[in-house]
Amino acid sequence: MQTDRVIHVVSAHAEGEVGNVITGGVAPPPGDTLWQQRDFLARDGSLRRLMLNEPRGGVFTHVDLLVPPRDPRAAMGFLIMEPEHTPPMSGSNTICVATVCLETGIVPIAGDETRFQLEAPAGLIEIVADTRGGRVNAIEIANVASFADRLGAALEVAGLGTLTVDTAYGGDSFVIADAAALGLALTPDEARDIATLGARITAAANAQLGFSHPREDWGHISFCQFAGPLRRDGATLSGANAVVIDPGKIDRSPCGTGCSARMAVLAARGEMKPGETYAARSLIGGRFDGRFTAAAPVGDRPAIAPRIRGRAWLTGTHQVMRDPADPWPEGYRLSDTWPILPQG
Numbered sequence: 001m002q003t004d005r006v007i008h009v010v011s012a013h014a015e016g017e018v019g020n021v022i023t024g025g026v027a028p029p030p031g032d033t034l035w036q037q038r039d040f041l042a043r044d045g046s047l048r049r050l051m052l053n054e055p056r057g058g059v060f061t062h063v064d065l066l067v068p069p070r071d072p073r074a075a076m077g078f079l080i081m082e083p084e085h086t087p088p089m090s091g092s093n094t095i096c097v098a099t100v101c102l103e104t105g106i107v108p109i110a111g112d113e114t115r116f117q118l119e120a121p122a123g124l125i126e127i128v129a130d131t132r133g134g135r136v137n138a139i140e141i142a143n144v145a146s147f148a149d150r151l152g153a154a155l156e157v158a159g160l161g162t163l164t165v166d167t168a169y170g171g172d173s174f175v176i177a178d179a180a181a182l183g184l185a186l187t188p189d190e191a192r193d194i195a196t197l198g199a200r201i202t203a204a205a206n207a208q209l210g211f212s213h214p215r216e217d218w219g220h221i222s223f224c225q226f227a228g229p230l231r232r233d234g235a236t237l238s239g240a241n242a243v244v245i246d247p248g249k250i251d252r253s254p255c256g257t258g259c260s261a262r263m264a265v266l267a268a269r270g271e272m273k274p275g276e277t278y279a280a281r282s283l284i285g286g287r288f289d290g291r292f293t294a295a296a297p298v299g300d301r302p303a304i305a306p307r308i309r310g311r312a313w314l315t316g317t318h319q320v321m322r323d324p325a326d327p328w329p330e331g332y333r334l335s336d337t338w339p340i341l342p343q344g
């Protein structure tokens with residue numbers, strides 16, 4: 001056996017969404033900040049290709065690289081690699097990273113509730129872990145400030161006509177479309193149609209609406225969220241969503257950044273108040289519970305400070321290798337499983 005890489009991975013999923021965590025074997029990328037390290041990973045692409053492409057990954061894979069934090073308040077830093085993007089923040093990935101850190105002893109479990117901070121490119125993320133019984137039962141994350149960008153914007157999508165959509169930021173950027181208005185019930189049998197439609201709506205939203213974070217260098221819309229109808233039961237809103245991740249796969253979890261973006265829109269419309277709960281369901285029945293408090297405005301946008309609670313489970317440990325004789329040293333993609341990004 002020959003190999004010129006040995007990368008140690010603890011794999012996990014959060015409410016169904018894969019988040020494999022690199023715990024060793026990769027030196028921290030160059031950069032003074034996690035944002036600059038994020039930039040390097042995106043620009044360089046070699047680790048992304050090795051870990052995300054077949055035969056080591058696939059379009060359903062997300063990979064998180066543990067790095068030393070730059071903020072002394074954080075126990076660990078992490079950089080997120082998604083199929084197309086290298087985002088500032090991700091709910092499901094943060095829940096996987098926090099769970100892996102605790103379950104492998106990187107961060108010690110401290111009684112029934114373990115609190116610590118992780119550093120993502122978008123900033124510090126407070127973690128409150130339910131660690132009753134010496135294991136991780138649930139993770140609550142305090143996400144970065146989230147805000148609605150455009151409410152009720154008109155969007156032309158070829159073959160669909162004019163849709164009314166919202167755009168919002170919840171640690172990553174979203175165009176949010178009403179599922180019922182598009183005839184979608186958000187059931188698993190619709191998955192392929194939702195994935196194709198969502199990729200087209202994201203492309204159209206980038207071409208026609210765009211997005212520019214007032215403080216960060218984040219200037220595109222990453223995801224399309226199909227928002228299902230909400231039911232109110234006292235102070236709890238519940239409903240399904242489907243988030244389509246570029247280049248056209250559906251989040252198996254209810255998407256933490258998506259729940260944050262949706263709560264920002266609901267707050268902007270006066271339809272959800274601080275202290276209320278949003279119980280979000282994904283297509284496979286994964287559940288995140290969201291709530292928020294008010295936050296300082298981001299630029300001129302009123303913002304919320306969301307908290308998302310969910311669960312993750314470990315699925316294995318791997319040593320990823322690369323044989324120097326392998327004719328596809330960084331793997332490959334074919335459009336049978338790796339969709340081609342549509343043009344807006």
Ligand SMILES: O=C(O)[C@H]1NCC[C@@H]1O
Nearest residue numbers: 090091092255256257258
């Ligand atoms: O939970 C989230 O925020 C995410 N899940 C995969 C894609 C998004 O980053």
